[in-house]
Amino acid sequence: MGHDPGHASPVPPRSQRGEFTVATDHYRWLDDGRLECTVCPRACRLNEGQRGLCFVRARQGDELVLTSYGRSSGFCVDPIEKKPLNHFLPGTPVLSFGTAGCNLACRFCQNWESSKSRQIETLSANASPQRLALEAHRLGCASIAFTYNDPTIFLEYAIDTAIACRERGIKSVAVSAGYMNAAPRAELYAHMDAANIDLKGFTESFYKKVALGSLASVLETLEYLRHETNVWLEITTLLIEGYNDADAEVAAQCAWIADRLGPDVPLHFSAFHPDFKMRHVRPTSAATLLRARTIALGEGLRFVYTGNVHEAASSSTYCPGCQSLVIERDWHVIGAYAVSDSGACLRCGYELPGVFAGPAGSWGARRLPVRFS
Numbered sequence: 574m575g576h577d578p579g580h581a582s583p584v585p586p587r588s589q590r591g592e593f594t595v596a597t598d599h600y601r602w603l604d605d606g607r608l609e610c611t612v613c614p615r616a617c618r619l620n621e622g623q624r625g626l627c628f629v630r631a632r633q634g635d636e637l638v639l640t641s642y643g644r645s646s647g648f649c650v651d652p653i654e655k656k657p658l659n660h661f662l663p664g665t666p667v668l669s670f671g672t673a674g675c676n677l678a679c680r681f682c683q684n685w686e687s688s689k690s691r692q693i694e695t696l697s698a699n700a701s702p703q704r705l706a707l708e709a710h711r712l713g714c715a716s717i718a719f720t721y722n723d724p725t726i727f728l729e730y731a732i733d734t735a736i737a738c739r740e741r742g743i744k745s746v747a748v749s750a751g752y753m754n755a756a757p758r759a760e761l762y763a764h765m766d767a768a769n770i771d772l773k774g775f776t777e778s779f780y781k782k783v784a785l786g787s788l789a790s791v792l793e794t795l796e797y798l799r800h801e802t803n804v805w806l807e808i809t810t811l812l813i814e815g816y817n818d819a820d821a822e823v824a825a826q827c828a829w830i831a832d833r834l835g836p837d838v839p840l841h842f843s844a845f846h847p848d849f850k851m852r853h854v855r856p857t858s859a860a861t862l863l864r865a866r867t868i869a870l871g872e873g874l875r876f877v878y879t880g881n882v883h884e885a886a887s888s889s890t891y892c893p894g895c896q897s898l899v900i901e902r903d904w905h906v907i908g909a910y911a912v913s914d915s916g917a918c919l920r921c922g923y924e925l926p927g928v929f930a931g932p933a934g935s936w937g938a939r940r941l942p943v944r945f946s
């Protein structure tokens with residue numbers, strides 16, 4: 574099912590352990606007879622039949638398995654700017670998909686219907702890696718994005734899909750919180766072309782209280798991606814007023830990015846909308862995002878964007894060489910575009926950081942939900 578006749582798959586076969594269930598490598602035995610998952614710092618310790626916090630990794634006999642291989646919570650063709658990635662094949666369509674579960678437990682989750690879903694039985698069962706690559710190709714997508722929930726927890730499925738997509742000239746994008754251990758991280762990102770990492774705040778207390786995670790491991794992922802891979806990296810911070818938007822915290826985050834990652838990594842400040850367990854918190858205003866952007870620019874970051882609000886000026890790209898507007902964006906729609914096919918400013922020749930290949934795409938703001946027959 575889902576295979577393209579006449580197109581040999583480059584995806585190496587996985588050891589099946591049941592329907593939609595495959596063997597994994599990332600676990601170790603503990604002295605007390607439990608198995609510890611080593612995919613993320615959560616380090617779930619499992620007895621027979623138990624599932625990890627992410628719900629999709631489980632103990633089955635003497636091994637840990639992934640139980641959501643080949644199943645998806647839905648598909649949609651989006652503009653790449655919606656991931657958000659502003660310096661990666663601008664204007665092109667991306668096939669977005671995800672599965673169920675998540676390895677963080679953010680109280681403010683903006684996508685909790687799928688990330689918190691334990692209903693994996695209701696997922697589409699028609700999403701083999703080969704089928705996803707075929708559909709992305711058929712739909713004219715330049716890339717596929719592992720999003721809606723975090724590819725960390727389904728890395729084997731994401732890797733195989735990326736391999737099948739690369740065979741068809743389609744790039745792969747991870748949208749992740751970056752809460753992941755070193756070995757599986759290297760395995761996953763060897764197959765990715767771009768990543769948007771969600772940096773949820775800049776204090777350990779915020780991570781611990783609100784996301785049940787740790788800041789240090791996310792910062793490690795950011796440094797790894799920037800310095801040890803060729804994956805194109807952008808960062809998103811969802812600002813929540815009164816929680817992670819203090820001037821000093823934003824300034825510390827931006828200074829760290831400038832110092833440790835460099836000023837060319839784009840940073841997106843995104844607006845919170847009341848959701849999940851934080852429905853009592855007010856939505857983030859455009860003024861708060863603009864204040865954060867001003868702080869970030871003051872710390873030397875060159876590409877700082879606002880998201881989830883209608884602010885065209887702060888969603889657009891300006892050339893660091895001549896300060897002119899080079900990519901105009903309005904709700905993910907590209908307007909003026911003064912960039913060469915290889916990513917240079919047409920006015921002064923400054924090479925913009927990112928992945929540029931030809932003229933801008935013309936997908937626009939459309940969201941096209943897709944059902945695979």
Ligand code: SF4
Pocket residue numbers: 610611612613614615616617624625626627628630631675676725726
């Ligand atoms: S990936 Fe899932 S099972 Fe593994 S440690 Fe993280 S939350 Fe636990």
